[in-house]
Amino acid sequence: MTGLGSARSVLEVRDLELVIALAESGSTVGASTALHRTQSAISRGLLGIEDKLGTKLFDRQARGLTLTAAGRRLVGAAGPMLAQLVALEDHVRTGTAGTTPLRVVCECYTAYRWLPGALATLRVRMPGLEISVALDHTGAPVQALHAGEVDVALLTTAKVPAGIVEQALFSDEIVFVMAPSHPLADKTAIGADDLRRHRVIGSTSTPDGERQWFNRRVFGRAEAKVEGLRFPLTEAVIDAARAGMGVAPMSEWVAAPYVAAGDLVARPLRGRRLHRPWRIAYRREVEAGAKQLAAALAGAPPRLFATR
Secondary structure: OOOOOOOOOOOHHHHHHHHHHHHHHHOOHHHHHHHOHHHHHHHHHHHHHHHOOOOOOOEEEOOOOEOOOHHHHHHHHHHHHHHHHHHHHHHHHOOOOEEEEEEEEEOOOOHHHHHHHHHHHHHHHHOEEEEOOHHHHHHHHHHHOOOOOOOEEEEOOOOOOOOOEEEEEEEEEEEEEEEOHHHHHHOOOOOOOHHHOOOOOEEOOOOHHHHHHHHHHHOOOOOEEEEEOEEEOOOHHHHHHOOOOOOOEEHHHHHHHHHOOOOOOEEOOHHHHHHHHHHHHHHHHHHHHHHHHHHOOOOOOOOOOOOO
């Protein structure tokens, strides 16, 4: 019998889950909600993990927690490790280790900016999952899920019917992009009053649910009286913003490469950051594979700003 010798891990599964939750939420309050634990328990847990590893995983700042280099290394590997553990548990229970096909669709096109590349990497780490992207069902992901035409849906605002399982997954930040020459580019953050004074560029393909969510978060109960300009394609929205025609709210996933290239600048919402929550929804018959995918995707989405 082969023993483990002196190679023993100091971390437990709950430690990895805690670090991932903190990385996603950027605060002990958010991680407390995600893990259903008290905020003090989260804080103590993080201190304990850092003590075990002998290194800091997060920098504590007034606006939240920021991953250190060591923290980024841990989060980047923790998701696939947890996914493999889920697969192992399922194999032990069922005695089978075949390939599980999963057809995945997203409610919002913005996720397709990074998801295919992430899935390609995950396929190597999770050979038991055969993942394909069902792009054709993006317009009606819940209906496709209910009809059995897809297995997993990544959702933002859509509601799921009875019989469909769902759980919190991650979030992306909606930021405001504009040309470097735009009058608002000198500001560190954008408020509702700024948007009322300047043209807002949007997409005609944005779902009504997301548009309502945005208006509630940005303008509250006040009416969103803004001058709008809408285009059918994301590329047209980008071009209009680049030309100085207005301010475009968009996912950090879409904005990041243009900001990195210097074509646009991005600013967060003033006061409270505009984080859009994503959920994973799936049919019960693919629960094992869906849980593997959910675990593997934790910490995978790219980030524009360091602080969450």
